[in-house]
Amino acid sequence: MDVFPIILVIHLLLAVGLVGIILLQRSEGGALGIGGGGGGGLMSGRAAGNLLTKTTGILAAAFFVTSLALAIIANNRTGGGSPFDKVKAVAPVTAPAAPAEPAAPLAR
Numbered sequence: 001m002d003v004f005p006i007i008l009v010i011h012l013l014l015a016v017g018l019v020g021i022i023l024l025q026r027s028e029g030g031a032l033g034i035g036g037g038g039g040g041g042l043m044s045g046r047a048a049g050n051l052l053t054k055t056t057g058i059l060a061a062a063f064f065v066t067s068l069a070l071a072i073i074a075n076n077r078t079g080g081g082s083p084f085d086k087v088k089a090v091a092p093v094t095a096p097a098a099p100a101e102p103a104a105p106l107a108r
Contacts, residue, residue: 004073011066018059025052 026049 004070004077007066007069007073011063011070014059014063014066018056018063021052021056021059025049025056
């Protein structure tokens with residue numbers, strides 16, 4: 001059974017999850033004026049920040065691992081090595097031929 005598509009789907013889900021978690025985090029600089037938010041809610045600002053930071057780290061580590069796994073599997077599928085190793089040797093370039101003499105003009 002080929003595990004490449006399974007790891008690829010997990011990799012894509014991790015990427016979407018990372019984007020979502022990063023967008024949920026509070027902006028420190030308030031670049032666009034969003035993300036400040038007031039107090040209240042389910043968790044305090046510090047607890048939410050710690051949870052989002054840990055979740056981001058876990059998702060990023062998993063994303064890194066799946067990236068390495070996909071690279072290794074793809075390399076084994078192609079037979080390894082560099083693409084430049086598979087290029088055939090090109091014959092050396094020779095000097096171009098001398099231009100032909102122009103024809104003499106026809107007299108009328």
